[in-house]
Amino acid sequence: MGYLDTSFDGYQDADDEETRMAPAAYLQDSSADPAMVLESADSESNDTLRLQDALENLDERSRDILQQRWLNDQKLTLHDLAAKYQVSAERIRQLESAAMKKIKQAILTA
Numbered sequence: 001m002g003y004l005d006t007s008f009d010g011y012q013d014a015d016d017e018e019t020r021m022a023p024a025a026y027l028q029d030s031s032a033d034p035a036m037v038l039e040s041a042d043s044e045s046n047d048t049l050r051l052q053d054a055l056e057n058l059d060e061r062s063r064d065i066l067q068q069r070w071l072n073d074q075k076l077t078l079h080d081l082a083a084k085y086q087v088s089a090e091r092i093r094q095l096e097s098a099a100m101k102k103i104k105q106a107i108l109t110a
Contacts, residue, residue, distance in 0.1 A: 047107075054106035061085065062099035069096060 055063055068076040078089040078096075085092065 050107045051103070054103045057106060058099055058102060062095055062102075065092060065096050066099050066103070 055066070058066070065081055068081060069078075076084075078092045081092045082089040
């Protein structure tokens with residue numbers, strides 16, 4: 001059995017009629033489609049703007065709780081935030097849950 005090695009980009013003498021078509025001519029890279037790249041970037045930008053708008057509509061304490069629990073590099077625990085706000089860890093969890101619901105609702109309706 002003989003095997004034929006195929007160059008990805010084609011051969012130097014590509015004007016030869018018997019030269020097989022190189023994979024670069026018929027393999028499509030859909031991830032590099034400019035329209036898809038632009039749409040993805042635009043969608044990500046819109047998502048970021050909606051999240052920022054939703055965060056701005058929260059009260060300062062709720063916004064700080066979400067920031068400290070989810071958005072900062074050094075995430076605080078419920079107990080850390082409970083000590084900061086002088087409430088129970090359960091109360092911080094409730095505030096966090098309510099803020100997350102508001103964020104979700106704001107993003108879905110935007």
